[in-house]
Amino acid sequence: MKMNSSTLFVVCLLGIIANVNAKECRATIQDACRPYINKQSNPLLESTCNARYGAIGHLEPDLVKYATSHLVKSFEYLLMSTHFGNYDMNREGFEKLFRGYSDSKWADTIELIKHITKRGGKMNFSPISTSADNYELYEIESLAKALDMEKSSMNDAYLIHERAIRKIDSSHDPEISHYIEEEFVEKEAGTIRELTGYITELSQMLAESEDNGLALHFFDDYLKGL
Amino acid sequence: MKSIVAFAFLAVVISAVSSELHCTVKRPNIPNDWIDMVRPCVEEMKKQIQKEINASMKYLAMGAHFSRDTVNRPGFAKYFFEAASEEREHAIKLIKYLLMRGELVSGVSKLIKTSFDALPTTHWNNAVAALEDALKTEAEVTKSIRNVISVCEEPNDNSRFNDYHLSDYLTGEFLEEQYKGQRDIAGKISNSRNLWATMVNLENSCSIKNCCKQCKIKYSRPQFV
Numbered sequence: 001m002k003m004n005s006s007t008l009f010v011v012c013l014l015g016i017i018a019n020v021n022a023k024e025c026r027a028t029i030q031d032a033c034r035p036y037i038n039k040q041s042n043p044l045l046e047s048t049c050n051a052r053y054g055a056i057g058h059l060e061p062d063l064v065k066y067a068t069s070h071l072v073k074s075f076e077y078l079l080m081s082t083h084f085g086n087y088d089m090n091r092e093g094f095e096k097l098f099r100g101y102s103d104s105k106w107a108d109t110i111e112l113i114k115h116i117t118k119r120g121g122k123m124n125f126s127p128i129s130t131s132a133d134n135y136e137l138y139e140i141e142s143l144a145k146a147l148d149m150e151k152s153s154m155n156d157a158y159l160i161h162e163r164a165i166r167k168i169d170s171s172h173d174p175e176i177s178h179y180i181e182e183e184f185v186e187k188e189a190g191t192i193r194e195l196t197g198y199i200t201e202l203s204q205m206l207a208e209s210e211d212n213g214l215a216l217h218f219f220d221d222y223l224k225g226l
Numbered sequence: 227m228k229s230i231v232a233f234a235f236l237a238v239v240i241s242a243v244s245s246e247l248h249c250t251v252k253r254p255n256i257p258n259d260w261i262d263m264v265r266p267c268v269e270e271m272k273k274q275i276q277k278e279i280n281a282s283m284k285y286l287a288m289g290a291h292f293s294r295d296t297v298n299r300p301g302f303a304k305y306f307f308e309a310a311s312e313e314r315e316h317a318i319k320l321i322k323y324l325l326m327r328g329e330l331v332s333g334v335s336k337l338i339k340t341s342f343d344a345l346p347t348t349h350w351n352n353a354v355a356a357l358e359d360a361l362k363t364e365a366e367v368t369k370s371i372r373n374v375i376s377v378c379e380e381p382n383d384n385s386r387f388n389d390y391h392l393s394d395y396l397t398g399e400f401l402e403e404q405y406k407g408q409r410d411i412a413g414k415i416s417n418s419r420n421l422w423a424t425m426v427n428l429e430n431s432c433s434i435k436n437c438c439k440q441c442k443i444k445y446s447r448p449q450f451v
Contacts (some may be wrong), residue, residue, distance in 0.1 A: 051295035071286075075279070075338050078318070083334045085325045088253055104316060110289070110307050117293035125287050125345040135335045140249045147406075205248040212250045 093223025
């Protein structure tokens with residue numbers, strides 16, 4: 001414990017030193033280009049010759065977490081899709097729907113990584129522990145789970161946005177709040193509405209008769225044709 | 227009076243029943259004589275799916291590394307992000323194959339891990355180091371696919387079931403792509419190595435897009451390098 005706190009102190013101290021040493025990029029370049037000056041091994045490393053500005057330092061962990069949760073969700077959707085693809089379930093529409101969500105989450109993971117690095121950040125691939133869940137769900141249950149997943153994703157986006165627009169605790173970053181609004185919030189709102197529509201429709205169909213084989217078949221067929 | 231109460235009770239019961247959803251259908255009994263894959267083979271296939279995902283994660287990390295502002299190799303970043311998506315596609319192809327053969331009716335939840343350990347490497351000294359790492363990974367994947375084929379041709383469960391179709395599929399679709407892909411990466415490493423002395427400087431100045439035109443010309447005319 002003592003060891004830990006002293007390590008922390010050293011790390012903080014180094015952080016402060018690095019911060020103090022951070023020169024403006026041009027000054028660094030000028031120093032580096034001067035022939036007879038005693039040069040550091042790589043002066044650019046500690047300079048401001050990078051793409052970091054605004055509150056990336058504050059928001060980087062949140063963005064990394066957001067990217068990671070997209071990655072996990074893309075695998076979760078893939079498993080849900082797989083379940084509907086077996087010969088016993090045989091719901092091609094549901095299989096297609098969740099495969100689409102999986103693809104979209106995967107593409108968003110890559111986009112988020114690109115954006116983190118665009119802002120001078122680093123994607124961190126630290127261990128991810130997700131509680132083991134069941135992905136072999138029946139039709140309407142799978143839609144309900146997807147709705148929960150999307151709302152949780154939207155909530156993550158709102159939290160990042162909230163921090164990025166807050167000026168007080170130096171996490172203010174209009175570029176990031178705009179990015180979240182433009183690329184995620186809008187699309188997510190569409191997905192949440194879409195899923196809610198499916199659940200409303202299907203639950204009405206399932207309430208009508210006890211023999212729901214036909215209802216489920218038609219609904220799956222509808223999803224397949226989208 | 228009694229009959230009215232009974233009627234009201236019945237009405238309540240009916241309304242309760244009709245507001246409840248009938249969410250699942252009874253699954254019909256389907257003959258399973260057509261499902262002929264044997265366990266050891268299926269298990270190897272399942273393991274291979276996770277291996278493809280792992281390779282995908284590794285390339286994702288490479289893409290992330292070369293995207294960094296202070297690393298700045300957009301061409302390599304793009305290449306590795308595409309490689310990551312390709313590995314994911316491979317996993318999906320294997321899943322689709324198992325579904326086609328009547329597998330994955332149960333146990334799907336554990337098919338792909340949704341918890342991961344930290345990636346062992348997330349930094350590469352240069353593009354060639356990453357390409358070399360990628361070539362090693364591909365070689366491991368190839369070896370692993372060969373192992374799946376060999377288990378599926380001679381499973382050790384006394385069934386002696388030689389899965390001709392799967393062997394053919396893995397050989398034609400997967401090994402084909404593996405060998406071509408490996409050759410491609412090896413060629414890229416060779417190019418980079420041959421030009422290495424000048425590459426270090428050249429590559430460093432080539433990160434800006436406009437510059438790449440010149441680089442291409444230089445690459446295609448070795449006498450100028």
